[in-house]
Amino acid sequence: MRPNIIFIVADDLGYADLGCYGGRDAAFGPVSPVLDSLAANGLKFTQGYSNSPVCSPTRFALMTARYQYRLRGAAEEPINSRSRGSTTLGLPPGHPTLPSLLKAAGYRTALVGKWHLGYPPAFSPLRSGYDEFFGPMSGGVDYFTHCAFTGAHDLYEGETERHEAGYLTDLLSRRAVDFVNRASGSGDPFFLSLHYTAPHWPWETRDDEALARDVKDNLFHLHGGNIHTYRRMIHHMDEGIGWVMDALRAKGIADDTLVVFTSDNGGERFSDNWPLVGGKMDLTEGGIRVPWIAYWPAQIARGGVSGQHCMTMDWSATLLDAAGVAAHEAYPLDGVSLLPVLRDAKHRFARPLHWRMKHRGQRALRDGDWKYLRVDGIDYLFDVAADERERANHAAREPDRLAAMRSDWERWNDTMPAIPEDATVSLGYSAKDMPQR
Template identity: 85%
Template sequence: MARPNIVFIVADDLGFADLGCYGGRDAAFGPVSPVLDGLAAAGLRFTQGYANSPVCSPTRFALMTARYQYRLRGAAEEPINSRSKGSPTLGLPPEHPTLPSLLKESGYRTALVGKWHLGYPPAFSPLLSGYDEFFGPMSGGVDYFSHCSNNGTHDLYLGDEEKQEEGYLTDLLSRRAVDFIDRMAGQDAPFFLSLHYTAPHWPWETRDDAGLAREVRDNLFHLHGGNIHTYRRMIHHMDEGIGWVMDALRCHGMAQDTLVVFTSDNGGERFSDNWPLVGGKMDLTEGGIRVPWIAHWPAVIAAGAVTAQQCMTMDWSATLLDAAGVAAHPAYPLDGISLLPVLKAPARPFARTLHWRMNHRGQRALRDGRWKYLRVDGHDYLFDLEADERERANHAGRDPQRLARMRDDWEAWSTTMPPIPEDATVSLGYGASDMPQR
């Protein structure tokens, strides 16, 4: 089989149940995510998939490297913010092999359309880390119309140069992705397209809210703004754009042999639907890290499949390399594990232990089978997620031996990772834990 084209789509701050195919409710205008629901129905949906972090940029470090983000200094910032501008250390080192750089070296054409959030030029940029092309913002969040970041500076780039372009950002990204696919049609080389939306990340603006741009520019966090109706419409705009991308693949006869993967960088924020999970962004409770994962690849994946395979972001990066027949750099072995066998046989999940570490509130977590060990603010919890996905029934006192065993496992794993630097900072987002008492 020829090497597939790859489209890796990442939403920003999307909740676990925001999509219809994950139980989300229709909006007043109708289904919120008909295109993504269709991709899930025609492909594979994961019910136990996770992000590498409950915040933006650390997950993106893992996505880019297929390794635990804790191995890189920049990922200790939760997340990278404007203080990182001009820093030679707070970003993705250009010398580190990445998913796009390894694919590029093997003959793929590579493009990032959308959010970077892995350090600022001149020390860091997508073009220094394996992408042939880049169009999007460098920072974590921008106004959808003025394209200004939270310090008021314009942040939309074409390559390493600022690009002034009018329009609603979600639509600009979707159209740029379609343009890349159009240009790749008929080429001998396969392509890798990272389509990293800022939607539905704040500020809360739909395609019809251009009049809010002046107000939002003075308060990009939009603390007083937004509502569930605006939020759902933002997801719908993204879903429409993904429909344009799929139409382009079909138009050029490439949909059959293109692996399309969709997910979110972390759990949802204040308007998200995470049911039945609790918590959200910034939390290692399930609502902060369990996210949608959809894979569509008609040549390989049977339609209508669902799997309970446990996985996280870096596993998908390893999967894409495996699907392309590309090996890891020998000096940078992968922490991610390829899910290619699961794509081919979803009913045969394999055991996978997952670890997290979070500077904010001293959080830690370990998922092993049905059990989860969690620490928040110095308190230890033990949950049976098969019976209690809402993490309400704490088994720590009832099963102290299991708790001790899982805590020891987490401690042993943590010794293999660099310690959190004393100068690492936390940039608080929305989403507060709703933890049970011990």
């Protein structure tokens, strides 16, 4: 029996923001009781990564199950509200995707939440395999006005603007419940991408509508926010995931639904990344190691913990494998299926992971216990298994290992298209605005 699939992605969530990853309770109590329960009754990964330390490139990898570097639109992070009208900065509609492959195999498909892979008319979720779409096209919007930092309204149903009052996290959760209720009666399996904008800035809880006055000033909110608001935002998302799980149980399909949860990259300024250092924009562990939780009672034993190395595109490959769907022969997957690990948490296999960023000349390779990292022209070598904070640089003490890993990275890089000269990180704010880490 083919499972229903729900792929939930948070935005800028830190490695230790959830209770099940060591996060502390907030003043109001546990921050993430629903996700903690999914981990306790499913499988938690401790060595899982995102394909990029920034949002849009990771989503290219999620959609294609391939390294994002293969596509021009994923070079760094060029896609924002200023990209409207571009015919190059987006996910090409002709490229096979996770939803398009599942759709061709008989799945009903929907994206509820953030797209961030280009703008109509050249690009949209409906042109890349989703039957339905409800959410913002851009990378970040205000939770109440649903406007991007340019001031343009950015909440869509399909390719048509949708004006609907409400706190965005709750709107997404309720729409996800609606899709589950409708799709569960169709007789066909379904694939739901539930991509929250939480806990991405602006720092607004359900009770903060008064903050949503000046959209441009508020969206990046560099002067505002605090850990209390941030944790409440995570809690709102967690509650919404609980609504979705309640809907699955009410329809009697929770056991046969594979639910995967993660973040698109490491945490931002209010995140808890302990014991990792760095965060969003960095190839240090805090920028790319993220929570990964899988829940599927029909196949996954309760309470499992896995140290298997994996990254975003591996999970896309896993979902295809679980559905019995093959890759397009012209677009072989870079992702590797984790299905054997889901069925046996003790199963492990070697999985080298590669990254690169034009920003600060960053590159990284995680292979076994070791990690090769270059930042600002300096090479580092870390024994991550012993030193998760990446403080003890073994580069001078182990020159042969460093040289071998550097050569491995360069051989991999030679298989990827070169980074375009005009590629740059363009997130809508300047580096001087960001707090120093």
